[in-house]
Amino acid sequence: MMVMVLMIASYSVGSIKVEAAEELDLQAESAIIVDAKTGKVLYEKQSDLKLPPASMTKMMTEYLVLEAISEGKIDWDTTTQVGDYAYGISADPVFSGIGLIQDKDYTVRELYEGMAIISDNATTITLAELVAGSESEFVKMMNDKAEEMGLPEYKFVNSTGLSNEDLGENYPEGTEPNADNLLSARSAALLAYHLINDYPEVLDYSSTMMSELDDQPLQNLNWMLPWEDNNFVPFHFEGVDGLKTGWTQEAGYCFTGTAKQGDRRLITVVMKTDSKEERFNQTKKLMEYGFSQFETTELFEAGYQIQDESTLSVEKGKEEQVELETSEAMEAMVKTGEEDLYELTYEINENNLNENGALTAPVEAGQVVGEAVLQYKGDNDYGYIGGIGTEQRVDLVTTTGVEKSNWFMLTMGAIGNFFSNIFTTVSDAVKGLFS
Structure with missing residues (x-):
């Protein structure tokens, strides 16, 4: 099962007037x-x-x-x-x-x-x-x-x-x-x-x-x-x-x-x-x-990143997040003048995530975490010959690796979380006395 993570980017060039398909007669x-x-x-x-x-x-x-x-x-x-x-x-x-x-x-x-x-x-x-x-x-x-x-x-x-x-x-x-x-x-x-x-x-x-x-x-x-x-x-x-x-x-x-x-x-x-x-x-x-x-057009280059959306949180690692990018270029047969009607979305494979929605270290560079999916936003969307679920897709991968944090830092983090939870519980209880 896939879950959608934040999206959207588009690629544009000038519009050129073309013959409508309805005029084929x-x-x-x-x-x-x-x-x-x-x-x-x-x-x-x-x-x-x-x-x-x-x-x-x-x-x-x-x-x-x-x-x-x-x-x-x-x-x-x-x-x-x-x-x-x-x-x-x-x-x-x-x-x-x-x-x-x-x-x-x-x-x-x-x-x-x-x-x-x-x-x-x-x-x-x-x-x-x-x-x-x-x-x-x-x-x-x-x-x-x-x-x-x-x-x-x-x-x-x-x-x-x-x-x-x-x-x-x-x-x-x-x-x-x-x-x-x-x-x-x-x-x-x-x-x-x-x-x-x-x-x-x-x-x-x-x-x-x-x-x-x-x-x-x-x-x-x-x-x-x-x-x-x-x-x-x-x-x-x-x-x-x-x-x-x-x-x-x-x-x-x-x-x-x-x-x-x-x-x-x-x-x-x-x-x-x-x-x-x-x-x-x-x-x-x-x-x-x-x-x-129609022309075969490279809409998104290999290594493409959606601005401000291309990171995933990492737990138990030396870094707290890792960047994502497309593993290869995204090409499509595009009608002249419609290059700006395509968007790229991310679908993260939730099986790669822990219960907090994060990756767990260690994370390898180039690790596949989901897919980037090409979406057409124009008026004449005829879909793909195989029907639903056959959109054009490429792998979404991590740009770098994240090493697992050493035992001392993991222990200190766990202790910090323990006392933070105690403080939050006590604070809530005290607030309850005066509510």
Whole structure:
């Protein structure tokens, strides 16, 4: 448990007029922009609205496959074969499958490329079955991982993003035959945040523009990559290297995008747009807004101290107090002109304090006693993608050490306190006689 100690400092520069987020005129049912480093939400439009995410569902499948690889349960060269269910999906032209071959060994890498590059459903199902034994068990893993990640709105019913109705009798056990996967834009962004930060190698695959499988071309569905095809060039945006497209009749056209420019990486989500073109046009609006209006800014330097508030009392030490400072610099993605709207507050870990609210000597230099928390005081506070409790924080540490006082001084102090208490008791008693 943390207790708040006195606060507040701010950092300011001149104000510059910028375009309001409300002027984006975004043609999407739901949308969000997130700083991929800190999880700070820079813009949102109905981002908590729960909608079918179509193949953006595959981001969770990708995560669980990469997790299985990192844990040594499988590796990129592990081989498996395509089962009847996945083969039926692959052979059905309605699902635009690659056309996988039965009784052939496919590596995890081949299947992953099919899933990540061209959003193939059969390769996705095959990977789910490899990791969990069945898609039904894999769906349980998906929902468990969503809960662990703290996704605010979600329901996973299959590994691909198709409607269960499309799967016929093969819909995963424990789900409803006509159920759809559901995610909000906020949840999709948080899933992408974990995927990119936990397994950055995902970007090597999501940025691969062309590959092949069984002599069939795998062409990335992301038109914002640096294509030379004249049809795609208008959609290109500098730094885009992912992440996942989606479309079904129920979902419309959606896209979770990510781009990096310099030291800044953004995650964007648009849901329920009207066409392939629009999902990229609307994503481009979000990215242009995010990169043009926000900069990574050092708001408070390492070693920062809040004036007149950066001390803690120390008992049984050679000094009676110790100074506090931030252990590292506090940076944030800040909208132009809003640098003066940030404050720093201290939260002291009360477990480090004695019953009198003081540290007890000895105290080491650089000892962590709490955290410094960044607070935004502007009008458009969208919070952080993980929700409450995910503010930007750095350790709050002591600037110097305080040695424990020697036994003589401690004894004299105790004697002094003893007689002081006696005097106070007697004084109170005498006052009571005349009251």
